[in-house]
Amino acid sequence: MGGTEHLSVRREGATLVLTLNRPEAKNALSLPMLVGLYDRWVAADADDEIRSIVLTGAGGDFCAGMDLKALAGKGMAGDHYRDRLRDDPDLHWKAMLRHHRPRKPVIAAVEGYCVAGGTEILQGADIRVAGESATFGLFEVRRGLFPIGGSTVRLPRQIPRTHALEMLLTGRPYPAAEAAAIGLVGHVVPDGTALDEALAIAEQINACGPLAVEAVKASVYEAAELSEAEGLAAELKRGWPIFDTSDAAEGSRAFEEKRTPVFRRA
Template structure:
């Protein structure tokens, strides 16, 4: 497994688990973390045995956003990471899922703080599970900053605009229950069980046909801003080829034979 000192990577069956690993700073974003994240997204998509991705945080927190102390000084340590950013100035946006979308489903497992940049990364994930004591919010305006990780665009497309604007303009914290109530997250679970809940969802996804799963995800995102007519046409273009795959035939045979299907991405 790859990773960095601030981002750990491990396998749980067919799921790649990426863990933001800077618990002493509530997993505030560092350059080492961002490089590790981007490499993790690429690793998951390059490995056909990986069917899903879970993103979580170490030490009872998800992510407290950018490290403002490092931003104000010279705390973005690690020449090798600075070299990576110099070679690809867009790397940090790809890491935060602003300019990159993995083809595999991404499930967020949130405990504790998921604020500022944490809430921005969250908006790039597909399915979201949170512990009851998790906290969400976009605090940038409180510090005279702009939530430039995509929130002024994405948030209003994911939750009602009145809620998006309240979150963006007040910079106040939201509880997990309130976040679920406005549609920012999908499931609230007891504290300490978010990762288990996310892995349970991942296991259900992993049991499905991988070509079908990836085509469905792609169709949802590519048709989001289309008219219904254009979207339905795009859906057929994505969906019909799936029916011609060996996996589709295997799924039908397995159903008829009352056994679990064995999918081979073919």
Template sequence: MADASPDLLVEIDGPVMTVTMNRPEARNAFSPDMLVRAADAWTRLDEDPALRVAILTGAEGCFCSGMDLKALAAGTSDDAAARWSADPDMHWKALLRHSRPSKPIVAAVEGYCVAGGTEILQATEIRVAGETAEFAIAEVQRGLFPLGGSTVRLQRQIGFTNSADLLLTGRRIRAAEAKAIGLIGHVVPKGEAMAKARELADLVAANGPLAVRAVLRSMRETAAMSEADGLAHELTVGEPIIFETQDAKEGPRAFAEKRPPVFTGE
């Protein structure tokens, strides 16, 4: 099942939602309508109990080239304008800057992933790229500031000097270097990022959904804590929330019975 708009595609296949940025004529740059629909997609992912994981990708061999300033200046549809007026924080929700779903997102990157494309990438958990993909946060080259969260998130993900290199030079790197510094986790032949992302998403979706959400929550909430504080917080997330659930009983039972577990999220 797929919901289509000119700028964004949302497809549901079992427990997996695929969100496709769909402006290939503009290298899938963000438009106002795309951002409104992306914000809706993330809300749907968070609230629909049947969904367990999402894939974020771009149409026709390109991930995203950031904000389309021409589209922004041209205005929005009446519906998007009304939504944006009602929620001035809409674009930050869409870009996963001010809120993130409680379920993981797998990124499938081909072609350009620059500026805002690399910024939204940092809000995904598992990242796959085709070998010819290119990454950059080039705002400084235009006298601009990367407001999508990169000056905060990137150094926590790839280290201070690697992030300073990318942020202060604005230089473009290929997938192999992006993997070497930890920006992405998998490099595959050109054109195969989506297939690998779906393989990984299916692995996530097959796991206990409550356990996945709790692990993700603990990872996020302890990221800036000291080790001692993080370990203490981990216990408050893991023990009382997970070990008394039906899924926690089903997993060991299925293992003992030598069958795949049937997790219900209860």
């Protein structure tokens, strides 16, 4: 699966690894990066051999936010990136997972800076791992700007409102330990090992039934927008069909036979 000049793509078994690759700019978001991200989200969902996605950054940083000059495509060869954005004005938002949700689990592996647009992309990841020296934050208000990548909506739904408002209104940096304490990330690991930890989590996901994994993820996000009663009803609607799959039968047989199940997405 090909990337772009600012996005590297590789496979690790059933995991697709996407690497933001502008280390000289702390992986600030550019148009080639965003086009590549969106195309890979879509392609991963269409590929049944991919069961999880890991998003990380090159050169010791995750993402330092938006590069407005690069987003406009100035100074870059190839008008096809600008053409893509013109044809789909929402492409950059979907690339940042603002209102696009892959059906495959997305795990973020963060080292170094993950600020502004980086913290906004992070909110679209399902599971988040950080190196102990990682830095998070939404700096927009310090520059008189607005974090328009979804943070005023999503962040208060993901962490306690008091912490979300403090992060949004002060624009201060948050070290990894504090980000974990408020629930922004789930794991803090030694520097340089975030990707290894994310891949280990991905392997655990990959060993599970893919239909079940995707249905569980979808149910969690669907229920977040519903009342408890509506969410419970929606859960049954999604969950019961999983019990009738061949994968469910295989999982039970493998348990009885004390072997590793072989799931076939059926």
